[in-house]
Amino acid sequence: MNTLRLAWDRTILELKMYARERDMVIFSFLFPVIMLAIFGVVFGSEIDAGEKAQGMNAARVFLPGMIAAGVLLTSFQTLAMSVAIERDDGTLKRLRGTPLPPVAYFLGKVGLVLITALAQLALLLVVARFVFDVRMPTEPAAWLHFAAFFVVGVVGGTTLGVAYSSLANPRSVTAVVVGPLLVLQFISGVYFTFGALPSWLQQIAAVFPLKWIAQGMRSVFYPASWAGQEMTGTWEVGRTLLVLAVWAVSGLVLCLRTFRWTRDS
Template identity: 65%
Template sequence: MNTLALGFDRTALELRMYSREKEAVFFSFLFPILLLSLFSVIFSSQFDDPGGMTAGQYFLPGMVAAGVVLTSFQTMALSVATERDDGTLKRLRSTPMPPVAYFLGKVGLVAVSSVTQMVLLLVVARLAFGVELPTSPDRWAVFAAVFLLGLVGGTVLGVAYSSLSTARSIGAVVIGPMLVLQFISGVYIGWDSVPGWLQQVAAVFPLKWIAQGMRSVFFPDGMASTEMAGSWETGRTLLVLAAWAVGGLVLCTRTFRWSKRGTV
């Protein structure tokens, strides 16, 4: 119970520190909401078929997928690398605080920020752009499963990825590949507009599967024909995301360091 209480205290501290980092809040928390708003306005004239999909509905799954990855993977990779290099992790390791409490704080940060962002995304989509949200419990079950597995995988992979670089260069190491993956995974452009060979590349990484899972939730069933396999592949999507979560956890436990390279 003491460790759990410390984990809650650490979560509160992480949230306060996160809220003070304006760049991190914008690019990981507000960015998907802003893009959904921009795309819904800019491309509204291309979705003017009465009874058809709106621009907001078309871009919502991609923004949801991007939000999951940005608030988990990107946040963890940047923050852990920074804390390792500035000596924060080393100082924390020398305190009586159990190491588990530190990770509980990070998990709490990701959980609170991700859920809050997701609620805001759905509220903006529904109230500002008239997006009809699913009414089927089955679709919301898929949403919850994809969302949870995406968060778990993104969090542990972000912690593991933080070991690849220093605080000075981690931004470029994270943001550059993330931008490329977002474009080829059907986040900013239609999945059926991505060349086949790039679809194969995107299928190696979890973002493509998160986006596909979210499309199965918010798109009409007829849109499944535009996917690589001609169907939503819900079972395969959950299996791939679960495999990434387990693999990320293994990588995290094997690569995590409390101090930067060259120090004890």
């Protein structure tokens, strides 16, 4: 119980530090919401009559990708950058020398990710529903799938972010973390309709988790007829969950093998 209390205190501290970093708040928390609003306005007139008849509008087209990108921005990007900085400036070394249990530190990071990811998700859904009149799923099964994709995606992004932090330092963190993630957003169906991408780009995107999170979210928010635009012509719900679970477990294994409290001398 004492460890849990310390973990909660650490979570509150992490949230306060996160809120003070304006660039982090804008480019990880608010960025998907801003992009959804921009795309919803700019491309609103490009939806044809057939798509409108299926309840599609521009915001609904882009919503799954923005949710998927938000999952990795609030988990992978946030932790990869913050842990790398804390390791470099000696914060982790000092924490290791205090009575704070290591598990409380990591639970604090998990708490930060969960709270920011859920808050961002709620904001995206509210903007989509009440600003752009996006039709929400009505079947309970769709929301169960949505919850599963979201949770497994956040877990995977969290473990992979901590593991990836070993590759970054404050001088290279933007290039090493933000750069590759930005490229993945362009090839994973976040900013473009996935079916419109060349097949070789789709194959590359399929190696990484962002494509699978986005595909899972598309299966929730898109009409069934749109499944034909996927690589296999189906939503592959089971396979999507399996791939994301494998990434989450792989991230945990990498964390255990590569995490260090001090920077290399």
